[in-house]
Amino acid sequence: MEDFEQELAEISKYFEKFAMTEYELRAFLALVLLGTSTPDNIAMNAKIPRTSTYKILERLEERGLITSLEGRPRVFKARNVYEIRKSFSENLDSLFEKLTELSDTLTERGQPQLIYTIYGKERVIEKMKEVLNSAEKYAMISTPKLREIRQELSKEIESALSRNVSISIVAPDNQRAPPGTRIFRNNSLIATDVVSDGVRAIIASPDLSACGFTDNPILAEHLNSFVDILTTRNSEGMKRLL
Numbered sequence: 001m002e003d004f005e006q007e008l009a010e011i012s013k014y015f016e017k018f019a020m021t022e023y024e025l026r027a028f029l030a031l032v033l034l035g036t037s038t039p040d041n042i043a044m045n046a047k048i049p050r051t052s053t054y055k056i057l058e059r060l061e062e063r064g065l066i067t068s069l070e071g072r073p074r075v076f077k078a079r080n081v082y083e084i085r086k087s088f089s090e091n092l093d094s095l096f097e098k099l100t101e102l103s104d105t106l107t108e109r110g111q112p113q114l115i116y117t118i119y120g121k122e123r124v125i126e127k128m129k130e131v132l133n134s135a136e137k138y139a140m141i142s143t144p145k146l147r148e149i150r151q152e153l154s155k156e157i158e159s160a161l162s163r164n165v166s167i168s169i170v171a172p173d174n175q176r177a178p179p180g181t182r183i184f185r186n187n188s189l190i191a192t193d194v195v196s197d198g199v200r201a202i203i204a205s206p207d208l209s210a211c212g213f214t215d216n217p218i219l220a221e222h223l224n225s226f227v228d229i230l231t232t233r234n235s236e237g238m239k240r241l242l
Contacts, residue, residue: 145208
């Protein structure tokens with residue numbers, strides 16, 4: 001983090017090549033359609049302020065998206081699309097080379113095991129929705145408050161099931177599970193846990209007012225294993241009863 005500002009400045013140069021304001025985008029697209037044109041004509045067709053047009057066009061020229069010819073009035077022209085594509089590809093390759101370099105450096109130092117703390121019931125519920133929406137193969141929910149969770153996350157659960165995501169739920173007796181999910185009973189639950197594909201996980205306080213979230217696969221898998229133990233024990237208990 002000591003070199004953060006330096007790294008930020010370097011990486012920002014690459015992103016500047018891709019980022020455009022609305023006025024810059026309007027001016028660029030107008031030039032693509034017009035071919036060659038004057039600032040006044042560009043402003044009229046792009047529907048941007050005439051007073052800002054020169055500055056906008058100069059920024060586009062600095063980024064290598066357009067060229068200009070000196071004269072009165074000055075004339076601007078969009079660069080060849082294939083040249084722009086080549087320039088963007090080179091910048092994109094350079095950007096990801098830099099990001100890969102930073103990622104490799106982080107791996108060498110040891111990847112931190114991060115848990116993010118989220119406060120506020122609304123935000124906790126929103127994070128749970130996000131975790132469920134990210135599921136591609138399976139999701140596991142362990143909660144003593146299934147009625148409330150079912151009400152808050154009904155759309156996300158239905159959406160996951162429609163994507164053929166397998167959902168297992170651990171909850172106390174007498175709490176109805178959503179159709180299409182597998183239910184396992186446990187009356188000793190305190191916290192609410194939500195795990196998605198073993199790579200994203202949430203553990204929330206009993207009243208859902210705060211939670212810890214991680215997208216670190218090692219930590220997520222640890223919580224996933226805990227929920228899995230609850231379902232396994234329940235299944236074994238059912239076999240003994242049978």
